[in-house]
Amino acid sequence: MHREQELSLLHITAQYVAEVQAGQQPRLSDYLARYPRYANAIADFVAYYHAVEEAMASMEAIGTITTLFTTASGQRLLPSQLAAELDLSIDIILLLEQRAIAPATIPHVLCEQIATLLQQPSAMVQEYLYSLDQRQPRSAVQKTKQPLKVAEEGADYPVPHIMDKPSFRAIVETSLQLSAEQRSRWYTMLDAEET
Numbered sequence: 013m014h015r016e017q018e019l020s021l022l023h024i025t026a027q028y029v030a031e032v033q034a035g036q037q038p039r040l041s042d043y044l045a046r047y048p049r050y051a052n053a054i055a056d057f058v059a060y061y062h063a064v065e066e067a068m069a070s071m072e073a074i075g076t077i078t079t080l081f082t083t084a085s086g087q088r089l090l091p092s093q094l095a096a097e098l099d100l101s102i103d104i105i106l107l108l109e110q111r112a113i114a115p116a117t118i119p120h121v122l123c124e125q126i127a128t129l130l131q132q133p134s135a136m137v138q139e140y141l142y143s144l145d146q147r148q149p150r151s152a153v154q155k156t157k158q159p160l161k162v163a164e165e166g167a168d169y170p171v172p173h174i175m176d177k178p179s180f181r182a183i184v185e186t187s188l189q190l191s192a193e194q195r196s197r198w199y200t201m202l203d204a205e206e207t
Contacts, residue, residue: 017049017050025061028043028058028061032061040055077130077132077140080109080130089129091106097129098122098125098129099194101189101190103188104189104190108126112177112178113178114176114177114180117179119180119198119201120205121205123141180202181199184198
């Protein structure tokens with residue numbers, strides 16, 4: 013497709029998205045009749061848009077966890093409160109908040125406890141722990157300046173580069189704030205989950 017055709021298609025798809033977002037429910041058949049030259053590309057775009065972009069927008073509307081320090085009802089939690097409730101030290105709570113621990117190594121029981129405290133589904137807690145911390149310095153995460161949309165010109169969707177993160181076990185082993193009793197309890201839980 014030539015540059016001029018690509019630009020025309022971008023304008024057509026942007027118009028379609030604008031109509032959908034305005035609640036107008038545009039008909040695909042109208043677009044195909046109006047722009048027969050781009051029929052295949054428009055049909056592909058509309059299928060993609062309704063399968064992916066709309067689904068992502070509805071997930072965002074449902075809500076996601078943006079911090080471990082706020083419950084679903086909006087109650088603020090201090091790191092010390094979370095640490096006491098989860099039987100962890102504040103340094104580990106802060107590492108969990110920063111998503112600086114390899115998420116696959118975080119015990120399931122801990123995710124369940126966090127979910128209970130935050131009054132959120134455990135799947136949302138896991139999604140949070142697996143997501144990138146947007147506050148990390150650029151050396152840790154390479155990210156674009158603005159989120160890109162489907163119909164944007166020149167959209168290149170880079171894959172973020174993530175530094176290796178330590179395991180939960182390694183964090184428990186090296187924490188200077190965790191008591192010997194806490195460390196022992198977490199070792200027992202980690203061992204139980206590994207078997």
